[in-house]
Amino acid sequence: MSSASVTAELDAVLGDATARLAAAPDLETITALDAEFLGKKSAVTVAKKQLGQLDPSDRKAAGQAINAARAALEQAVADARERLAVGARQAQYESERLDLTERLGAVRRGSLHLNTQARDRLEDVFVSMGFTVAEGPEVETAWYNFEALNIPDWHPARGSFDTIFVNLGEPEQVMLRSHTSPVQIRTMENTAPPIYIVAPGRTFRTDTADATHLPAFNQIEGLVVDRGITLGDLHGTIEAFVHAFFGGEVKTRLRPSYFPFTEPSAEFDISREDGSWLELGGCGMVHPKVLRNCGIDPEEWQGFAFGFGIDRLAVMRYELDDIRELVNNDVRFLRQF
Numbered sequence: 001m002s003s004a005s006v007t008a009e010l011d012a013v014l015g016d017a018t019a020r021l022a023a024a025p026d027l028e029t030i031t032a033l034d035a036e037f038l039g040k041k042s043a044v045t046v047a048k049k050q051l052g053q054l055d056p057s058d059r060k061a062a063g064q065a066i067n068a069a070r071a072a073l074e075q076a077v078a079d080a081r082e083r084l085a086v087g088a089r090q091a092q093y094e095s096e097r098l099d100l101t102e103r104l105g106a107v108r109r110g111s112l113h114l115n116t117q118a119r120d121r122l123e124d125v126f127v128s129m130g131f132t133v134a135e136g137p138e139v140e141t142a143w144y145n146f147e148a149l150n151i152p153d154w155h156p157a158r159g160s161f162d163t164i165f166v167n168l169g170e171p172e173q174v175m176l177r178s179h180t181s182p183v184q185i186r187t188m189e190n191t192a193p194p195i196y197i198v199a200p201g202r203t204f205r206t207d208t209a210d211a212t213h214l215p216a217f218n219q220i221e222g223l224v225v226d227r228g229i230t231l232g233d234l235h236g237t238i239e240a241f242v243h244a245f246f247g248g249e250v251k252t253r254l255r256p257s258y259f260p261f262t263e264p265s266a267e268f269d270i271s272r273e274d275g276s277w278l279e280l281g282g283c284g285m286v287h288p289k290v291l292r293n294c295g296i297d298p299e300e301w302q303g304f305a306f307g308f309g310i311d312r313l314a315v316m317r318y319e320l321d322d323i324r325e326l327v328n329n330d331v332r333f334l335r336q337f
């Protein structure tokens with residue numbers, strides 16, 4: 001045996017070890033290779049033990065070759081371990097990764113209900129015209145819902161309101177308000193003119209739900225009380241609001257009508273694309289009796305009032321086929337708006 005043959009053998013071992021360590025798939029394999037190439041029975045250990053058998057002149061070179069081979073093998077094992085550790089860390093990062101973009105496509109933002117959108121827009125339009133927003137309770141007494149509005153209990157108009165009564169106190173004296181007009185009374189009782197208010201809110205009648213009716217619906221009331229107010233102011237206000245809400249192409253018209261709390265009274269319609277008219281609500285000049293009921297002198301103050309359905313407005317604006325869509329709460333419908 002010579003140092004040259006030791007070197008050649010160790011070179012071969014190193015080549016074999018390097019290749020197998022590079023291919024090692026896991027730590028156990030590397031530990032086994034570590035034992036095989038650096039352990040007690042490994043080529044480097046055996047070669048070292050056999051150094052004594054070499055010619056003394058060859059021992060130094062052979063010893064150096066063995067040390068170099070051991071160092072190279074140790075390095076190869078360390079490199080292989082490091083390679084696996086990096087891979088394992090990467091796998092761990094990968095498995096623990098939080099994909100924060102994952103839900104972006106799936107998450108949908110909700111939106112305001114059509115009625116709320118319509119009401120907000122209405123309020124914006126009227127507030128920009130100088131009105132403030134007023135409120136009243138949904139459960140009313142006969143005084144606010146009827147009497148103060150000049151509808152005594154013998155009055156036939158009382159029947160036309162299809163009132164839902166509430167079993168509280170005197171029979172037929174407490175009810176779900178059948179219109180937002182009681183807010184007129186509450187406002188005039190508490191506020192000295194000039195008054196410019198709108199009052200949106202829920203209203204109730206014994207109607208059966210169909211394509212154009214809901215038993216619980218929404219109205220918006222308007223009330224102006226000031227000096228020298230005329231029917232022209234009423235029509236101008238309705239026209240300005242309709243233009244702001246629907247756009248300039250939509251026309252309005254007033255038709256004579258009857259409400260006990262306004263005189264004269266009218267219904268107001270808006271024009272549809274096909275040339276027909278859609279009834280939106282009622283309006284008129286506040287009846288002197290109503291002003292007096294609220295302690296306001298009709299000789300000094302005049303006013304106009306109007307009231308119309310917000311749901312109908314939403315139906316018209318969003319071109320719905322059926323008003324019940326507004327309360328079905330079908331998300332496939334609601335998502336479109």
Ligand code: PHE
Pocket residue numbers: 178179180181259262281282283284305306307308
């Ligand atoms: N309150 C009436 C209704 O619900 C509408 C209306 C309001 C009419 C104000 C005139 C003045 O039918």
